[in-house]
Amino acid sequence: MFRRRLALPPFPPGGILVGGAARDWLRGVTPKDYDWAVPDPAGAARVTAEVLGGAAFPLDEERGYWRVSAVGGVQHDFVPLPADVEGDLRRRDFTVNALAVLEGGRVLDVVGGRADLRARRVRMVSAGNVRADPLRVWRAARFEVTLGFRLDRATEEAVRAVVADLRAGRLPFPAWERVRDEVNALLGHPExxxxxxxxxxxxxxxxxxxxxREGLGVEQGGFHHLDVFGHGVEALHQLLARVPDAGLALRWAALLHDVGKPRARAVDGVTGRVSFHGHDRVGQELTADILSRLRVPAADVRHAAALVGAHMLPLPAGEREARRFVHRRRALLPDLLSVMLADREAARGPMSTPGSRHAYALGMERVLAALEAQPAEPPPLLDGREVMALLDLPPGPGVGAALRVLAEAAALGEVRDAPGARAFLRAWAAERAGPPG
Known part of the structure; x- marks a missing residue:
């Protein structure tokens, strides 16, 4: 059953509401974005901006695509009204996207999309349409998750056929930016x-x-009850159970945190013991490669990769160590703790006892307490020029080393003012120089 009909926004002159916005409105879900087919996109965009408030601008003037970013973050896109509206709908990907709403609420449904909405079914308009744009196979998977629908059998068979042709190179691979958008939309969902x-x-x-997929069938033992692949998926699930508003970089890090294990796997020739030493470093490099290939923004690539590289850090056993942990990893907090906790909670093997998890929780509490006590980096007590004058240093890495050790001492509470900072650095420099002669 559909929910009660929502009010429609003002229709632009001669326009029809199409695509996902029409689908969501029929489901009783307020659309996040509105797609309009109109006789005059530029004029409709300007009128809509005046009525709703916001800014109108061209997306592609040659093709006549316009957008309005309205007040409240709602987006309205305008494209030219096709000469054959029904024909245009028949060329779309899935029946639930091949719906149009006319002014007054009348629905144009030429391929049975409303029945599929009721049945919570993702059904292709035609196999040819899916093949015409192979990105649609990713969209099919995304719709299953984000809409809570299920592919019908014929559509799933068509999706698998397109996947096989993509793997064999018989179909052109979509631009990675488009694949990224579909995968990120799926990854951004609670499921x-x-x-x-x-x-x-x-x-x-x-x-x-x-x-x-390299983690499929790679058993771990010890703390783990799942293979490497299953553990990564379960870590993502555990993350979202605790941090439902986690950003995409954090979600990627949870999923990929052990991606380096299959390549780091080693077997002791005498004992037969399996180890994964260095998998955090390997995983950091792989994560950067994967997300760069997907054209994820560089800042998110760096953040996710750094989280993967740091997820094996030991948690502090005392208050001083907790302050040092916060100082050295501040840029990754609190996300790093979220990845580490998701990793631990996704491991329920024989070594994962209530006692071990309690000890882990205490370590996290120490870090959180230190972060709460010092939510921001203390201001520098000396600048580079003062350090160079104090220690008679030329510009270079030595100055940076002195500033770093001083910053950590301040974060640990060992120095609190400029005179104390100077005394600390003199002692540090003397210790580094060693005894005379």
Missing amino acids: AARGVLRLEELGLLALTVPEL
């Missing part, structure tokens, strides 16, 4: 972990993040 499993079931994970 993202289930979505990753669905990508694997459909063969899409091999096209998107093949490195993640």
Whole structure:
């Protein structure tokens, strides 16, 4: 059953509401963005901006695409009204996207989209339409997760056929930016972990993040009850259970935190013991490669990769160590703690006892208490010029080393003012120089 109909925004002159906005309105869900097909996109955009408040600007003047960023963050996109509206709808990807709403609320449904909405079903308009733009196979998986629908059998078969042709090079691969947008939309959903499993079931994970699949069947033992792949997916699930508003970089880090284990795996020739030493470093490099390939913004790539590289850090056993932990990893906090906790909670093997988890929780509490006590880096007590004059140093790495050790001493509470900072640095420099002669 559909929810009660929502009020529609003012229709631009001669316009119809199409695509996802029409679908969501029919589901009783307020659209986040509105897509309009209109006779005059530029004029409609300007009128809408005046009525709703906001700014109108061209997205593609040659093709006549315009956008309005309205008050409240709502977006309205305008494209030219096709000469054959029904024909245009029949060329769309899925029936639930091939709906149009006319002014007054009348619905144009030429391929049975309303019935599929009621049945919570993702059904292709045609196999040819799916093949015409292979990105639609990722969209099919995304819709299953974000709409809570299910692919019908014929559509799933078509998706698998397109995936096979993409893998064989018989179809052109979509631009990575478009793939990224679909995968990020899936990963941004509360059921993202289930979505990753669905990508694997459909063969899409091999096209998107093949490195993640290297963990399939790689057993770990000890603290772990799942293979490396399953553990990463479960860590994502555990993260979202605790941090439902986690950003995408944090979600990627939780999913990929052990991606380096298969390549770091080593077996002792005498004992047969399996180890994964250095998997955090390998995983950091792989994470940067994966997210760069997906054209994720550079800042998010750096943050996610750094989280993966730091997730094996030991938690502090005391208050002083906690302050040092915060000082050295401040840029990653509190996200690093979220990844570490998700990692621990996704491991329920024989070594994962209530006692071990309690000790881990105490370490996290120490870090959180230190972060709360010192939420920002203390202001520098001396600047570079003062350090150079004090220690008779030329510009260079020596000055940076002195500033870093002084900053840590301030963070630990060992120095609190400029005179104390000078005395501290003199002692530090003398110790580094060693005894005379």
